[in-house]
Amino acid sequence: MVEIRMRVNGVMEALDLEPRVSLLDALREHLGLTGTKKGCDQGACGACTVLVDGERINSCLALAVQYDGREITTIEGVGDGERAHPLQSAFVRHDGFQCGYCTSGQICSAIGMLAEHGSGAPSAVTEHLSADTIELSDAEIRERMSGNLCRCGAYNGIVGAIREAAS
Numbered sequence: 001m002v003e004i005r006m007r008v009n010g011v012m013e014a015l016d017l018e019p020r021v022s023l024l025d026a027l028r029e030h031l032g033l034t035g036t037k038k039g040c041d042q043g044a045c046g047a048c049t050v051l052v053d054g055e056r057i058n059s060c061l062a063l064a065v066q067y068d069g070r071e072i073t074t075i076e077g078v079g080d081g082e083r084a085h086p087l088q089s090a091f092v093r094h095d096g097f098q099c100g101y102c103t104s105g106q107i108c109s110a111i112g113m114l115a116e117h118g119s120g121a122p123s124a125v126t127e128h129l130s131a132d133t134i135e136l137s138d139a140e141i142r143e144r145m146s147g148n149l150c151r152c153g154a155y156n157g158i159v160g161a162i163r164e165a166a167s
């Protein structure tokens with residue numbers, strides 16, 4: 001067993017884990033944060049996307065012990081505790097989902113993608129997006145979000161939500 005400490009959604013957590021435990025399983029099974037979903041469990045669908053120090057990763061491909069001392073944000077932590085993140089609200093307005101299984105990964109990925117593209121600090125994931133307009137075409141949004149699959153095909157709503165949140 002290996003003892004690690006991670007700040008998860010603003011809370012310092014100490015975990016005693018076998019080295020083979022993925023970050024996804026550590027979040028879901030050890031910390032009870034089931035908002036992050038397991039789809040393919042092999043890096044192909046994006047359902048497990050979380051933010052590590054503001055950068056999006058597929059948590060199914062990551063060993064939790066590699067993230068000792070890092071800051072993890074899951075879908076449970078993207079809002080400010082009282083209000084939903086603007087991307088969450090935009091997904092609702094644009095019907096950016098059908099079954100909803102991919103939605104947490106889509107939203108975490110979109111937050112990371114907009115931070116990569118914009119001028120804002122990637123670590124400011126719990127803050128609302130800046131007022132700066134981030135200009136991305138629909139094609140660019142689709143390309144940058146291509147690691148997140150939606151089996152229901154709600155892509156028009158997903159792209160619309162991201163476009164709105166970025167503008």
Ligand code: FES
Pocket residue numbers: 037038039040041042043044045046047048049058059060061
């Ligand atoms: Fe991680 Fe599919 S569950 S990419």
